[in-house]
Amino acid sequence: MPDRIAEHYERHARAFDRDRGGSFVERGWIERFVMPLPRGGAILDLGCGGGEPIDRYLIDHGFAVTGIDSSTTMIGLARTRFPRHRWLQTDMRTLAIDERFEGVVAWSSLFHLAHDDQAAMIPRIAGWLKPGGRFLFNSGPSRGVAIGTHRGEPLFHASLDPGEYRAAFARAGLVEMAHVAEDPGCGGATVWLARKA
Numbered sequence: 001m002p003d004r005i006a007e008h009y010e011r012h013a014r015a016f017d018r019d020r021g022g023s024f025v026e027r028g029w030i031e032r033f034v035m036p037l038p039r040g041g042a043i044l045d046l047g048c049g050g051g052e053p054i055d056r057y058l059i060d061h062g063f064a065v066t067g068i069d070s071s072t073t074m075i076g077l078a079r080t081r082f083p084r085h086r087w088l089q090t091d092m093r094t095l096a097i098d099e100r101f102e103g104v105v106a107w108s109s110l111f112h113l114a115h116d117d118q119a120a121m122i123p124r125i126a127g128w129l130k131p132g133g134r135f136l137f138n139s140g141p142s143r144g145v146a147i148g149t150h151r152g153e154p155l156f157h158a159s160l161d162p163g164e165y166r167a168a169f170a171r172a173g174l175v176e177m178a179h180v181a182e183d184p185g186c187g188g189a190t191v192w193l194a195r196k197a
Contacts, residue, residue, distance in 0.1 A: 006070035006091065017050040017077055024053040025187040026107055026138075032178070033103060033136040033193060034061060041102035042066065044128055046092045047109020050077030054107060059085060063102075068095055093117055100130045106137040111157050115143070118160055119168055126172035129196040135174060138189040139165065141181045165192060173197050 037043075039062040048055055048067030055065050055078065065085045069075050075089040088095070092109070104125050110118055125135055140146060140159030148155045160168075162179065169176055178193040180186070 010071045010073055014073065017052065017074060020049055020052055024057070026054070026189065026191075027057070029136060029183075029186060029191055029193070030054060030057055030105070033105065033134055034058065034063065037063070037102045037134065040064060042099065043103040043105065044068075044097075044099075044101045046095075046104065046106040046125075047112075048074075048078055048087070050074045051081050051087075054105065055082065055085070066097075066099070066101070068092060092121065095124075097128065099128070101128055101133060102130055103134045103136070104128055106135075108138060110137045111139050111159055112155075113158065115158055115160055118158065119164065122165070122168035122174070123172040126174050126196055131196055133196045134177075135194045135196075136192070138186075138191050141190045159190075169194055 042064045043058055043066070045055055045065060045067040048069050049071070051067060055067055058065050059082055065082070066088070067078055067085070068088045068090050070089070070091050072089050075087045078087045092106070093113070106125070110121060113121065129135060140157065142159065143161035143164065144159060146157045148157055166176060173196060174194040175197050176192070176194050179191070181190045182188045183191050
């Protein structure tokens with residue numbers, strides 16, 4: 001089921017984009033993520049959708065955004081809205097990019113990958129960060145798989161155990177800065193903020 005995520009979001013791209021644009025429960029975490037980053041700094045958004053609302057916030061606050069998403073339609077929406085930024089239609093697991101970023105965000109995207117793929121992404125993300133760069137993402141509260149629904153269809157989610165994320169951070173040279181399980185101020189999301197040592 002993880003490999004059907006891309007086709008699901010492509011099939012429902014415009015409806016998802018409409019829904020997503022009207023909700024920004026993660027704003028407080030995005031503000032915390034970017035607070036110490038230099039204005040004009042480069043940020044990589046893994047699973048950017050149509051660029052709403054996270055990338056609009058980043059762009060409005062002076063950041064240079066590179067967004068990737070598996071949905072051709074959603075990348076098209078982001079390109080139309082923000083033509084001066086870079087939007088790539090690809091899978092985060094196969095992204096080949098040599099740049100380094102002040103920040104990487106993977107909001108509501110990393111948890112659509114299988115356990116092994118999530119673990120493999122942590123060192124790749126660390127490699128894309130400049131020293132002191134920050135990584136923000138959300139997960140489930142404990143190890144497991146959950147099949148949610150979106151537009152009446154099943155939608156795969158998975159999470160590692162918090163200890164597994166922390167071990168992956170340590171191996172990749174990331175330092176945990178904040179972790180809130182099922183944050184009530186963020187719609188119940190379990191949130192992680194880390195930085196590259």
